[in-house]
Amino acid sequence: MFELTRRDLWQSAGLSLAGINASGWLPAIANALPEAKSKRRHCILLWMPGGPSQTDTFDMKPGHANGGEFKPIKTNVPGVEFSEHLPLLAKQADKMAIVRSLSTAEGDHNRGTYLMHTGHAPGGPISYPTIGSSLSKAMSLEDNELPDFVSISPYTVFNRNAFGPGFLGPRHAPLTVGGVNNIRQRQQQNNSGGYPVLGVEDLNNTGVSKTRTDARLDIWQTIQSSFLETHDVASPRAHDTVYQRAVKMMQTESAKAFDLADEPEKVRQAYGANRFGQSCLMARRLIERGVSFIEIALRGANQGVLGWDTHNNNFARTKTLSAELDAGWSSLMRELDQRGLLDSTTIIWTGEFGRTPKINRNGGRDHYPRAWTSVLAGGGINGGQVIGKTSKSGETVEEGKADVGDLMATLCAAVKVDPQHQNISAVGRPIRIAEGTPIAEALS
Amino acid sequence: MNIRRLGLEQRFQEWLRGQFAANAPYNETVSQIILAKGQAAQTGPALFYTALKMQPEELAASTSKFFCGVQIQCAQCHDHPFDHWTRKDFWGYAAFFARLQKPLGDQQAAFQATDTPTGEVKIPDTDDDVMPQFLGGVPSKDNDRTRRIRLAEWLTSKDNPYFARATVNRVWALMFGRGLVDPVDDLGAHNPSSHPELLDELSNWFAESGFDLQRLVRVLARTKAYNRSSRIESGGEDAPELFARMAIKSLTAEQLYDCLIEAMKRRDSTTVTNVHNIPYYNDVNRQEFLEKLRAPTQGATQYEGGIPQALTLMNGSMIRQATDISKSDLLLALDAPFFTDEGRLEVLFLSTLSRKPTPREHKKLTKYVTDGGVTDNRREALADILWGLLNSSEFVLNH
Numbered sequence: 085m086f087e088l089t090r091r092d093l094w095q096s097a098g099l100s101l102a103g104i105n106a107s108g109w110l111p112a113i114a115n116a117l118p119e120a121k122s123k124r125r126h127c128i129l130l131w132m133p134g135g136p137s138q139t140d141t142f143d144m145k146p147g148h149a150n151g152g153e154f155k156p157i158k159t160n161v162p163g164v165e166f167s168e169h170l171p172l173l174a175k176q177a178d179k180m181a182i183v184r185s186l187s188t189a190e191g192d193h194n195r196g197t198y199l200m201h202t203g204h205a206p207g208g209p210i211s212y213p214t215i216g217s218s219l220s221k222a223m224s225l226e227d228n229e230l231p232d233f234v235s236i237s238p239y240t241v242f243n244r245n246a247f248g249p250g251f252l253g254p255r256h257a258p259l260t261v262g263g264v265n266n267i268r269q270r271q272q273q274n275n276s277g278g279y280p281v282l283g284v285e286d287l288n289n290t291g292v293s294k295t296r297t298d299a300r301l302d303i304w305q306t307i308q309s310s311f312l313e314t315h316d317v318a319s320p321r322a323h324d325t326v327y328q329r330a331v332k333m334m335q336t337e338s339a340k341a342f343d344l345a346d347e348p349e350k351v352r353q354a355y356g357a358n359r360f361g362q363s364c365l366m367a368r369r370l371i372e373r374g375v376s377f378i379e380i381a382l383r384g385a386n387q388g389v390l391g392w393d394t395h396n397n398n399f400a401r402t403k404t405l406s407a408e409l410d411a412g413w414s415s416l417m418r419e420l421d422q423r424g425l426l427d428s429t430t431i432i433w434t435g436e437f438g439r440t441p442k443i444n445r446n447g448g449r450d451h452y453p454r455a456w457t458s459v460l461a462g463g464g465i466n467g468g469q470v471i472g473k474t475s476k477s478g479e480t481v482e483e484g485k486a487d488v489g490d491l492m493a494t495l496c497a498a499v500k501v502d503p504q505h506q507n508i509s510a511v512g513r514p515i516r517i518a519e520g521t522p523i524a525e526a527l528s
Numbered sequence: 529m530n531i532r533r534l535g536l537e538q539r540f541q542e543w544l545r546g547q548f549a550a551n552a553p554y555n556e557t558v559s560q561i562i563l564a565k566g567q568a569a570q571t572g573p574a575l576f577y578t579a580l581k582m583q584p585e586e587l588a589a590s591t592s593k594f595f596c597g598v599q600i601q602c603a604q605c606h607d608h609p610f611d612h613w614t615r616k617d618f619w620g621y622a623a624f625f626a627r628l629q630k631p632l633g634d635q636q637a638a639f640q641a642t643d644t645p646t647g648e649v650k651i652p653d654t655d656d657d658v659m660p661q662f663l664g665g666v667p668s669k670d671n672d673r674t675r676r677i678r679l680a681e682w683l684t685s686k687d688n689p690y691f692a693r694a695t696v697n698r699v700w701a702l703m704f705g706r707g708l709v710d711p712v713d714d715l716g717a718h719n720p721s722s723h724p725e726l727l728d729e730l731s732n733w734f735a736e737s738g739f740d741l742q743r744l745v746r747v748l749a750r751t752k753a754y755n756r757s758s759r760i761e762s763g764g765e766d767a768p769e770l771f772a773r774m775a776i777k778s779l780t781a782e783q784l785y786d787c788l789i790e791a792m793k794r795r796d797s798t799t800v801t802n803v804h805n806i807p808y809y810n811d812v813n814r815q816e817f818l819e820k821l822r823a824p825t826q827g828a829t830q831y832e833g834g835i836p837q838a839l840t841l842m843n844g845s846m847i848r849q850a851t852d853i854s855k856s857d858l859l860l861a862l863d864a865p866f867f868t869d870e871g872r873l874e875v876l877f878l879s880t881l882s883r884k885p886t887p888r889e890h891k892k893l894t895k896y897v898t899d900g901g902v903t904d905n906r907r908e909a910l911a912d913i914l915w916g917l918l919n920s921s922e923f924v925l926n927h
Contacts, residue, residue, distance in 0.1 A: 207586075231834065231836065254821060254822070254832050254834055254836075254837050255833060255834035257836055259835060259836045260836065284839070285836070286836075286840045286843040287839060288843055289842070289843040289848060293903075296901070296902055296903060296912065299896075299901060300912045300916055301916075303893065303912055303916035304919055304920060306892055307889065307916050307917060307920045307922065308920055308921060310888065310889060310922075311921050314761070315758060315759065315922075315927060316760060317776055319776045319777075319778060319830055319831040320776060322831040323831045323921045323924060326831070326837075326838050327842075327919070329835055329838075330838035330842065331842075334839070
């Protein structure tokens, strides 16, 4: 069983055995694999900026005026229905727990984004870490080539602080792939072969050849060793270690995880020829290589209009977004499952809030944090069920009301991290990863 | 409202820089911050109020932490578990900021630091107004002078038991990587100083000097303690609070940026004015660089960077420019015919590490320059060495 997994891993990495033996880092990973296999867990946050409509996705209200245009369809779990525009996910409902009873206190993009990323309302003296930073810190096994936390195409405009490592410090910041927030990168959004470009920031110095880079690193090593000989203490050592890891990443095969051109055209198409779909595909490749936490955003094709923030024209827009969501997410779960990795990978789908059950005069739905839906799936999750219940109109939670702290605590429990685990903030106060109580029935 | 996004953070820094450059007595600088009036956009110190949204509790937490070195904000919600601060202490102190005009909206213009005749704070879930009281429990009766004026007088007085100590301790920590009390904002009986007599003496002297920061820095810089080496010849690490060896400190993102600019020998950061008539740095490089490398703590003896930061320093736009043979004035200057290759190498080392190459470095790298590196091009070879220097622990850490 172990042999098979290891072979699968090398094959999917596109490595030959000769290539493995040539580089010094691989034996270490190979030795660590049996143990790592049992312990290593992963988490994927599918972030839906703008706030998706629960009524048009996972908490349908057929027969009620609030229900809207979409029809429900059956899933592979009797009694659980999704929107007709999520047919592929409907076939994997047995892997998903639909939390229909979320009720939070922030109905503004900026504040809600912070709340749902950190578990805390913004303001106040403490700069809280984004959930990817605190979970990847707790989940990391420290033997990985790649960073523990990768964020693919994040949409950070609403509140940059919601995406940062906060008091945990820059070491726990995500490695950003295909970011589009800074000006330079916005100019590099041209498609390659019909697919969006998803590159790692500063992975290589484009103007410098491989030979020259090697020569530079050799020079660097010479200067380093002079200093480290006489300054063998914590901070230079930490600096040196981080550099060695970054250099490894630049030079070794593991950086290939970011090169989607390796994937067969059929696979790329299945995930969807859009930013979200390709991000999901990259997430699968990163998980195969041991990355702990991956965040992906689904903003829709039109960068100018913010995807899920459907104050007008809700149905046409949600339909388009649902198609992207359905293809990317369902392919991700299917392929992880085929590789035996879904059991160790927990997926959370959420936005900053839900949308009003009532349809407004522009055919849209507005912000609604009072009663809305997040979805948990995969490892550690007791799939194939609905948790909590909203009223017929969808406007209030009738059963199993859960706050953001409960959702975060559930996520922690699913990835086997103690939600009570405390980090020390910059002001010296111990802070738990998640305040709240895990939703017991959601956990497997 | 986000003052960093509006470029107002730099505006506040500019104001502070002016105060420090003019060596304004530190108690006057702090007094100006506490007493700031008017619209944030037009005045430096009022930005302090804007950043803290005019909220008494945030102003109380920040001013007590920055200027008195104490953590009373934990007592905002509950009596402090380790220290003696109570909720009444916290809210009594916050009451000094209760009589400020509330912002009229979230727009910048709505934030005006203006005193109002009324306004009180209450301990949450209680009904009683809390009257202003200084740290330590002495009440301050309302009279014809505003609460802010009374706070500023108390805070910056020579007799304040916290102010001089907190300031001396902070400056010490900036220079030594660790305070005489550590952490610097947690002074109190529960967290004694490593050198209590020294801290007392320095604090008294600093207050008597008229809160002269430049003299304080000069005095500390001349101490034997500050002049100790960070080299380790034998043995392991010893207890940092003994200051037996100079601590190795991480540069802040701002310091690192300035060092890289300095290493390029290029002047930078043209100040421009935005539509609100607020001067701000329009340097995309700087903003991007700081966003990626900023750490939550300053002067720390821990290195806090991770792989993304290392990649940025090795391959990002800053290092590309710094080692660009057509843009770096340092590299261009090294073309001068009077230099030998040895001289060129020495200049590179001196301008980045302030030292000459060791014999081993000398032997290996002079040859690299003479051979023209791996591209048969002397300039590129020098750029490669500069790259190695700028990425070294020796450059990135203050040692």
